[in-house]
Amino acid sequence: MNIYVLIKRTFDTEEKIAVSNGKIQEDGAEFIINPYDEYAIEEAIQVRDEHGGEVTVVTMGEEEAEKQLRTALAMGADKAVLINTEDDLEELDQFTVASVLAEYLKDKEADLILAGNVAIDGGSGQVGPRVAERLGINCVTTITDLKIDGSDVTIVRDMEGDSETIKTSLPLLVTAQQGLNEPRYPSLPGIMKAKKKPLEELELDDLDIEEDDVEAKVETVEVYLPPKKEAGRILEGDLSDQVSELASLLRNEAKVI
Amino acid sequence: MNFDLTQEQEMIKKTIREFADEVVAPGAIERDRTKEFPIEIFRQLADMGMMGLPFEEKYGGAGADTTSFAIVTEELSRACASTGITYSAHISLGGAPLNLFGTEEQKEKYLVPIATGESFGAFGLTEPNAGSDAGGTQTRAVEDGDDWVINGSKVYITNASYAKHLALTAITDMKDGKKEISAIIVPTDAEGFTIIDNYEKMGLNASNTTELVLENVRVPKENLLGKRGEGFRQFLVTLDGGRIGIAAMAVGIAQAAFNRALQYSKERKQFGKSLSEFQVTQFKLADMAMKIELARNMVYKAAWLKDQGRPFTKEASMAKLYASEIATDIANQAIQIHGGYGYMKEYEVERYLRDTKLLEIGEGTSEVQRMVIARQIGV
Ligand SMILES: Cc1cc2nc3c(=O)[nH]c(=O)nc-3n(C[C@H](O)[C@H](O)[C@H](O)COP(=O)(O)OP(=O)(O)OC[C@H]3O[C@@H](n4cnc5c(N)ncnc54)[C@H](O)[C@@H]3O)c2cc1C
Numbered sequence: 001m002n003i004y005v006l007i008k009r010t011f012d013t014e015e016k017i018a019v020s021n022g023k024i025q026e027d028g029a030e031f032i033i034n035p036y037d038e039y040a041i042e043e044a045i046q047v048r049d050e051h052g053g054e055v056t057v058v059t060m061g062e063e064e065a066e067k068q069l070r071t072a073l074a075m076g077a078d079k080a081v082l083i084n085t086e087d088d089l090e091e092l093d094q095f096t097v098a099s100v101l102a103e104y105l106k107d108k109e110a111d112l113i114l115a116g117n118v119a120i121d122g123g124s125g126q127v128g129p130r131v132a133e134r135l136g137i138n139c140v141t142t143i144t145d146l147k148i149d150g151s152d153v154t155i156v157r158d159m160e161g162d163s164e165t166i167k168t169s170l171p172l173l174v175t176a177q178q179g180l181n182e183p184r185y186p187s188l189p190g191i192m193k194a195k196k197k198p199l200e201e202l203e204l205d206d207l208d209i210e211e212d213d214v215e216a217k218v219e220t221v222e223v224y225l226p227p228k229k230e231a232g233r234i235l236e237g238d239l240s241d242q243v244s245e246l247a248s249l250l251r252n253e254a255k256v257i
Numbered sequence: 258m259n260f261d262l263t264q265e266q267e268m269i270k271k272t273i274r275e276f277a278d279e280v281v282a283p284g285a286i287e288r289d290r291t292k293e294f295p296i297e298i299f300r301q302l303a304d305m306g307m308m309g310l311p312f313e314e315k316y317g318g319a320g321a322d323t324t325s326f327a328i329v330t331e332e333l334s335r336a337c338a339s340t341g342i343t344y345s346a347h348i349s350l351g352g353a354p355l356n357l358f359g360t361e362e363q364k365e366k367y368l369v370p371i372a373t374g375e376s377f378g379a380f381g382l383t384e385p386n387a388g389s390d391a392g393g394t395q396t397r398a399v400e401d402g403d404d405w406v407i408n409g410s411k412v413y414i415t416n417a418s419y420a421k422h423l424a425l426t427a428i429t430d431m432k433d434g435k436k437e438i439s440a441i442i443v444p445t446d447a448e449g450f451t452i453i454d455n456y457e458k459m460g461l462n463a464s465n466t467t468e469l470v471l472e473n474v475r476v477p478k479e480n481l482l483g484k485r486g487e488g489f490r491q492f493l494v495t496l497d498g499g500r501i502g503i504a505a506m507a508v509g510i511a512q513a514a515f516n517r518a519l520q521y522s523k524e525r526k527q528f529g530k531s532l533s534e535f536q537v538t539q540f541k542l543a544d545m546a547m548k549i550e551l552a553r554n555m556v557y558k559a560a561w562l563k564d565q566g567r568p569f570t571k572e573a574s575m576a577k578l579y580a581s582e583i584a585t586d587i588a589n590q591a592i593q594i595h596g597g598y599g600y601m602k603e604y605e606v607e608r609y610l611r612d613t614k615l616l617e618i619g620e621g622t623s624e625v626q627r628m629v630i631a632r633q634i635g636v
Contacts, residue, residue, distance in 0.1 A: 067267075070268065074268060074272075185275065185276055185305055186272050188305055188306035188310060189306045191265055191272065191319075192265060192319050192320060194268070195264065
């Protein structure tokens with residue numbers, strides 16, 4: 001089976017993040033594989049181990065993303081591709097990324113493409129479905145279970161706490177939701193071998209893509225940190241008084257109702 | 258000069274750090290209380306291929322370097338020092354002498370199960386009357402036909418209850434009134450071999466520390482490790498490497514103590530200010546951070562020298578001595594910064610002090626390290 005995984009290098013939102021001049025400071029930030037993409041990598045490895053084939057991890061971004069690709073190789077992926085747009089593109093949005101990835105994937109005859117359900121930085125959840133749309137293949141998002149039998153696929157997908165079982169077929173793109181699996185830690189032998197596995201680096205030129213054709217359509221107006229959490233307030237008195245006070249606070253102070 | 262870790266070392270650090278935080282740290286207080294050996298953690302470490310870290314692939318290892326070993330030991334110890342010492346002893350006392358001095362057959366038979374994590378590694382040197390002065394060894398191995406017959410006892414041996422076999426030192430001959438000491442590999446299920454696990458320790462409670470009693474234990478002559486009469490030299494070489502592990506452990510514990518002290522000092526308010534606003538606390542934290550940085554650099558340097566195949570005895574001793582002494586100091590100061598809370602197990606810092614004290618004693622006391630360094634600098 002020919003399996004592709006789309007992964008993204010993101011900053012670790014559990015570490016301290018600083019914003020200056022409308023940009024997230026990369027200096028002190030820790031970078032990781034987007035956690036949802038880790039589920040995708042794990043699933044891809046499991047599918048390959050069961051059905052045979054090859055797992056290729058693909059990312060688009062800057063040179064530094066090689067680290068995340070190597071980590072995926074250390075987990076057990078077979079090959080990696082870095083589409084390096086560092087010199088060509090200033091801004092990336094979902095349109096740009098999906099267009100480039102689809103262009104790369106169009107002649108790869110992928111049976112299965114996995115991506116994360118959402119990236120924890122941008123949080124749009126659009127890249128996977130957009131790629132599927134451009135490739136004209138089936139797409140199921142936020143999956144929590146995947147069973148493949150020949151070209152028949154049975155999927156359970158998460159629906160805001162409920163689940164839905166879907167039957168579909170390859171070729172297919174799925175996006176991974178938490179609960180799909182427990183991503184493995186890279187093994188030490190895996191880490192030692194990761195450097196020797198093939199990692200191909202491409203630029204837009206190599207894909208015959210004109211920068212103008214994939215120019216970002218989204219303009220970022222401002223980047224700022226969420227306001228600091230204020231200390232909570234505990235209402236006191238009779239239950240009925242508390243309820244009416246809460247309602248009035250929600251209306252007049254928080255202005256949410 | 259280059260202070261960057263390699264890509265592999267970087268990846269190993271990230272992986273083991275996550276593992277330490279997610280898998281090792283959560284049960285550390287509980288294991289300290291129940292003295293439960295972290296066997297499940299080691300099953301996972303074995304799955305990750307960590308148990309044979311520095312050994313060649315053909316013996317089931319991963320062929321990683323000493324710096325990587327130091328990184329893994331530091332990170333495990335940061336989360337749980339009992340787990341750290343188990344790992345460090347497994348690799349550097351259990352596996353390393355077999356790797357260094359074993360024949361091809363011995364490596365196949367004894368190193369492979371250690372590298373794959375099927376057996377824990379252990380090393381029996383210390384005796385009731387032979388500690389710093391290992392020449393005081395009294396355990397004897399007498400030739401009898403094709404066998405060695407061993408009698409004696411060992412004390413404070415790490416990991417032996419979980420080892421399928423271990424190397425131990427014994428007197429194999431007397432020449433001109435001088436002892437000939439050799440190392441011999443003994444299966445722990447051999448008849449007459451008793452392993453007693455009932456010490457009540459100050460710390461490192463979840464690690465396995467045992468007493469070995471050997472009564473007419475028979476092993477074939479081929480179980481001699483390395484050359485006859487070289488036991489003394491062999492364990493000196495083994496301990497050089499082991500000291501890097503102890504030093505890395507100390508850095509890990511010190512880092513853990515510092516992290517907690519830093520965090521607590523920002524949260525705790527007295528006199529209307531957080532502790533971190535008092536200059537005395539700031540100075541303490543600055544000193545801690547400085548010492549940890551220095552200790553870690555020394556550990557990495559010793560590890561690097563070893564990987565370059567260069568002499569590293571002096572540096573390993575310095576790293577071990579310095580790191581273990583600052584770790585005790587830092588753990589102690591971390592409790593002080595926590596006040597009464599630090600005296601409570603829930604806040605973890607008191608365990609760091611109990612755990613780290615051993616590092617000034619095991620694999621050569623601080624006094625022995627000073628003797629080694631003095632010899633190395635030509636006094
Ligand atoms: C938890 C734990 C785990 C251990 N694991 C192992 C293991 O796996 N394998 C193993 O073989 N051993 C192990 N040991 C033993 C350890 O290595 C010894 O305890 C250590 O070497 C010190 O020996 P000793 O306890 O006999 O102390 P002693 O040698 O009796 O020393 C007592 C004191 O006298 C000082 N001293 C001794 N000689 C001199 C001198 N010439 N000049 C100045 N001061 C001196 C020492 O520095 C020390 O302060 C372990 C010990 C512990 C507590």
